[in-house]
Amino acid sequence: MKLAVKPKEATAIINSLLSGVVPRIGVQHITVGRSDEVDAFIKALDDVKNGHSMVKFWIGDFGSGKSFMLHLLNTVALKQKFVVSTADFTPDNRLYSNDGKALVLYTAILDNIAIQTKPEGGALATLLEKWIEQVVATTAAENNLSLVEIREEQYLNLVKNKIMQSINELTDVGGFDFASVIMKYYEGYINDDELLKRNALRWLKGQYKTKTEARQDLGVREVINDLNFYDMLKNFTALFVSMGYSGFMLNLDEAINLYKISTSTMREKNYEKILTIYNDCFQGKVSNLFINIAGTREFLENERRGLFSYQALKSRLETNKFETLQIRDFAQPVIRLMPIDHNEIFVLLKKLKEVFEFHYKLEIDISDNEIQNFMEEIYNKPGASEFLTPREVIRDFLNILSILRQNPELDKAALFSDIQIKDERPVDILLDSIEEL
Numbered sequence: 001m002k003l004a005v006k007p008k009e010a011t012a013i014i015n016s017l018l019s020g021v022v023p024r025i026g027v028q029h030i031t032v033g034r035s036d037e038v039d040a041f042i043k044a045l046d047d048v049k050n051g052h053s054m055v056k057f058w059i060g061d062f063g064s065g066k067s068f069m070l071h072l073l074n075t076v077a078l079k080q081k082f083v084v085s086t087a088d089f090t091p092d093n094r095l096y097s098n099d100g101k102a103l104v105l106y107t108a109i110l111d112n113i114a115i116q117t118k119p120e121g122g123a124l125a126t127l128l129e130k131w132i133e134q135v136v137a138t139t140a141a142e143n144n145l146s147l148v149e150i151r152e153e154q155y156l157n158l159v160k161n162k163i164m165q166s167i168n169e170l171t172d173v174g175g176f177d178f179a180s181v182i183m184k185y186y187e188g189y190i191n192d193d194e195l196l197k198r199n200a201l202r203w204l205k206g207q208y209k210t211k212t213e214a215r216q217d218l219g220v221r222e223v224i225n226d227l228n229f230y231d232m233l234k235n236f237t238a239l240f241v242s243m244g245y246s247g248f249m250l251n252l253d254e255a256i257n258l259y260k261i262s263t264s265t266m267r268e269k270n271y272e273k274i275l276t277i278y279n280d281c282f283q284g285k286v287s288n289l290f291i292n293i294a295g296t297r298e299f300l301e302n303e304r305r306g307l308f309s310y311q312a313l314k315s316r317l318e319t320n321k322f323e324t325l326q327i328r329d330f331a332q333p334v335i336r337l338m339p340i341d342h343n344e345i346f347v348l349l350k351k352l353k354e355v356f357e358f359h360y361k362l363e364i365d366i367s368d369n370e371i372q373n374f375m376e377e378i379y380n381k382p383g384a385s386e387f388l389t390p391r392e393v394i395r396d397f398l399n400i401l402s403i404l405r406q407n408p409e410l411d412k413a414a415l416f417s418d419i420q421i422k423d424e425r426p427v428d429i430l431l432d433s434i435e436e437l
Contacts, residue, residue, distance in 0.1 A: 003029050003351060003354055003355060003358070004029075005026060005029045005355055005358060006026070007358075007359075008025070008026075009023075009025050009026030009029065010026065010355050010358050010359040011359055012024060012025050012026050013026045013027075013029070013030060013352075013355050013359075014355060014356055014359045014398065017352070017394055017395065017398055018395065018398050018399070018402065020391065020395055021067075022067040022068050022070075022071050023071065024071065024119070024120055024121075025075075025119055025120060027068060027071045027072050027075060028072060028075045028076075029351065029355065030348060030351045030352060030355065031068075031072055032340060032344040032345075032347045032348045032351070033340035033341070033344035034065075034069065034072065034340075036328065036330060037069065037330060037335060037337070038072065038076060039330075040330030040331065040335075041056075041073055041076060041330075042076060042080070044056070044290070045076070045077060045080050045082070045246070045247075045290070048082075048246070048247045048249075048288055048289070048290045049080070049246040049247060049288070051287045051288060052284070052287070052288075053280070053281035053282070053284075053286050053287060053288065053289040053290065054281050054282065054290055054291075054333075055274075055277060055278045055281050055282070055291045055292075055293065055333060056290075056291070056292050056293070056333060056334075056335060057292075057293050057294075057295065057300065057307075057317065057333055057334045057335070058070065058292060058293070058294040058295075058335055058337060059294075059295060059296070059297055059299075059300050059334055059335070059336050059337065060294075060296070060297075060336065060337035060338075061296060061297065061389065062296060062389060065337055065340070065390055065391075066253065066294040066295070066337060067253050067294065069294070069337060070086065070251040070253055070292055070294055071086075071251075073249070073251060073292060074086065074114070074119075074249075074251060075119075077249045077290075078114065078115065078116045078119055079116065080246055081116070081244075081245055081246045082245060082246045082247050082248065082249045082290070083113060083114070083115055083123075083127065083240045083245050083247070083248050083249070084113075084114050084115075084248075084249045084250075084251070085109045085110070085112045085113045085114065085121070085248075085249075085250055085251070086112050086121075086250075086251040086252075086253065087105055087108040087109045087112060087250070087251075087252055087253075088108075088252075088253045088254040088257075089105070089252060089253070089254045089255055089256075089257040089258055090254065090257055091257060091260070092104055093105035093108065094257070094258060094261065094270050095258070095270050095273040095274060095277075096226070096266070096269040096270045096272070096273040097226050097266070098226060099226075100226060101226070102226040102227075102229060103206045103224065103225060103226050103229060105229075105252075106205075106206045106224065106229035106232070106233070107205050107206050107207060109233070109250060110124055110204065110205040110206070111124075111205065113127065115127065115245075124201065124204070124205070125197075125201060127239075127240065127243070128182065128185055128201075128204075129189060130243060131182075131239060131242070131243050132163070132182070132185070132186050132189060134243060135159060135162050135163055135166055136150055136151070136159055138162065139155075139158055139159050139162040142162075143155075143158060151190060156187070156190065159186060159190075160183045160186065160187075163179060163182055163183050163186060164176075164179045164180075164183065166179075166242070167179030167182060167235075167239075170235070170238040170239060170242055171234075171235045171238060172231075172234070173228070173231040173234075173235075174222065174228055174231050174232060174235065175235065177220045177221065177222045178204075178232065178235050180218070180219065180220050181200050181203045181204060181218055181220060182200070182204075184196055184199070184200045184218050184219070185197055185200035185201070185204075188200060199217045199218055200218065203217075203218055203220065203223065203224070204224075204232075205224075206223070206224035206225070206229060206232075208223045208224075209223070210223070211223055230273075230276075230277065233248070233250070233289075234286050234289065236248060237286065237287070237288055237289045238287075238288075240288075241287070241288045246288070247287075247288035247289060247290060248288065248289055248290070249289075249290040249291075249292070250289075250290070250291045250292070251292045251294070252291065252292065252293045252294070253294045254294070254295075255293050255294060255295030255296075255299050256295055256296050256298065256299050258270050258271070258295075258299065259295070259296075259298060259299040259302065259305050259306055260305075267305065268309075268310060271307060271309070271310040271313055272310070274293070274307070274313065275310065275312050275313055275316075277291060278313070278316065278333075300317065300334065316333065317333055317334050319332070319334060319336070320332050339390070340390060342375060342379070345375060345390065345393060346371060346372065346375060348390075348394070349371050349374075349375070349393075349394075349397050350368070350371065352394065352397060352398060352401075353366065353371070353401065356398065356401050356405075360405060362405065364401055364404050364405060365404070365408060366401070366404065366412060370412055371397075373412075373413070373416060374397060374400070374412075374416050375393075377416040377417060377419060378393060378396060378416070378419050381419060381420070396419055400412070400415050400416070403415060
């Protein structure tokens with residue numbers, strides 16, 4: 001088994017997994033047991049390329065591979081020429097708020113925009129300049145000017161007018177200010193005015209707090225806020241598609257943080273926002289937008305605090321009654337991530353060993369039989385059947401490889417026997433589960 005992994009990917013894989021998080025790049029090299037989900041996802045991407053939009057909910061227990069799956073989806077979508085972005089829900093950001101928390105989520109999305117040549121994010125400026133160059137070329141052709149002439153100051157307004165016209169054709173809500181800010185970015189771009197470019201990016205990322213400041217710096221009357229950020233995401237989607245990209249894909253992880261919103265009214269407002277986005281996508285009110293939301297079963301099914309507490313969502317997201325563990329329906333909005341089996345875990349650990357050895361440029365003296373011994377030891381520990389997750393298995397295995405790299409003389413069997421199983425579920429989720437009993 002030889003993996004065609006790049007040094008940068010290997011470093012990201014090992015360092016991230018040892019830290020208990022999913023690597024931003026390289027996950028395709030260590031993927032096992034998700035071929036059916038990926039095949040269905042590729043089919044869904046084809047639909048979005050053709051102008052449809054959709055929302056998918058990826059549901060699984062803590063440590064079951066939800067975040068891993070979203071990163072894999074990113075990799076697949078980038079290869080299909082999608083613009084992608086990722087963001088985590090946290091106690092400080094959400095889809096709906098009246099105190100800036102929704103804007104924090106929007107800013108994270110804009111900061112993390114990625115394309116195939118910049119898969120780690122930070123691609124917004126690159127995309128803007130690419131779109132501007134396309135507008136410049138079109139304007140030059142329409143006015144029988146060369147690409148050198150069109151950049152002269154006397155033709156600045158020609159290009160600015162074309163930018164405004166193009167944006168107005170693409171957008172519905174907030175298009176005038178959106179176009180005005182992109183024109184300012186063009187001015188900064190053509191005149192090497194870094195401050196003007198930074199200010200334009202600040203506005204596009206929702207980082208202006210007051211209309212007065214935005215008007216002083218950019219001459220626009222509005223700012224992006226908690227209430228209009230979703231319209232701006234739709235504007236960006238149309239902009240990216242006009243450049244030749246297949247669409248815009250957003251991956252929103254850790255949706256359990258919406259479930260954990262303490263105020264029932266605010267929690268319901270967030271679920272109402274999910275419903276609005278869901279309806280927009282499946283009723284054809286927005287094109288080429290693909291949103292993936294990852295959360296736990298509690299987030300989905302809990303009828304007091306989860307999505308199922310909001311009847312309009314429950315009726316849309318209930319599982320196909322004909323689905324079983326053997327007969328899966330990957331076309332429905334909710335995809336439940338089933339645990340990968342022990343054979344798949346074994347293949348995964350072998351892949352991780354190979355990536356580890358590639359990263360450190362050495363060989364670790366641990367055989368396939370010893371990997372199986374490690375698995376038998378960890379899966380037979382007290383509490384393993386209830387609490388053990390793939391994330392725990394991966395981290396423990398890599399920790400052992402790390403110890404053996406630095407202490408090759410150690411007894412591997414003794415290391416295996418020292419493993420302990422812990423319940424990694426958040427305390428507040430456990431308490432809420434107890435309350436439900």
